[in-house]
Amino acid sequence: MEKEIDYLGSALEHPKRPFVSIVGGAKISDKIMVLERLIGMVDKLLIGGGMANTFLRAQDYEIGDSLFEEGNVVTARDLLTQAHQRNVELLLPTDVVIADRFESDANTKVVASNQVEPGWRILDIGPHTIAAFRQALADAQTILLNGTLGVEEWPAFAGGTNAVLEALAGRTKVGATTIIGGGDSAAAVEQAGVAEQMSHVSTGGGASLEFLEGRVLPGVAALQER
DSSP, rough: HHHHHHHHHHHSSSSSSEEEEEOOOOGGGGGGGHHHOOOOOOOOSEOTTTHHHHHHHHOOEEEEEOOGGGGHHHHHHHHHHHHHHHEEEEEEEEEEESSSSSSSTTOEEEETTTOOOTTTTTEEEOOHHHHHHHHHHHHHEEEEEESSSSSTSSSGHHHHHHHHHHHHHHHHTTOOOEESSSSHHHHHHHHOOOOGGSSEOOHHHHHHHHHHOOOOHHHHHHHHOO
């Protein structure tokens, strides 16, 4: 727990810069507070996973049958505005891997993020987005990843997550601090076989998300008082 507090705390309070955060996962509603806090701290914010679809809809993109949260489109638009006002470089997918059904063996193709046809759904980031994310990470000194960038439990849609994890491993080797937070992220790192190549892989699950939101966790507070 001490290591967890040290890494997550220092990443938020005294990060080496550039500080880049990558946030994924299915729902923006789960991470609104985290995103708002990160926008006030990071130099760059990369967004993928199902939650990126809500941001794409906020820009009036056609996303076919992709998962998104209608009730949070305005929230996504507000977050984009906040990032712009704070001069935070916010990157969304410019191309995506789409499938004709939500199955591991679905038919797939790569299209621009605003050209998803009806009946198809976004399940991963595309090659141009991977390249852009890699470029954004190229000089990062502190990197915080929370959430996956596609349906990584299916190999056909794990390419984006695995490519970014590979980039993080490379940054660790040259002295950057790389922190993986959240249960799904930790599982993805283990599955990709790069857990040992990260500075810290959080075991806190949902609690690490609450810590990133800035909440006071009773257990942590009690230990810090001792």
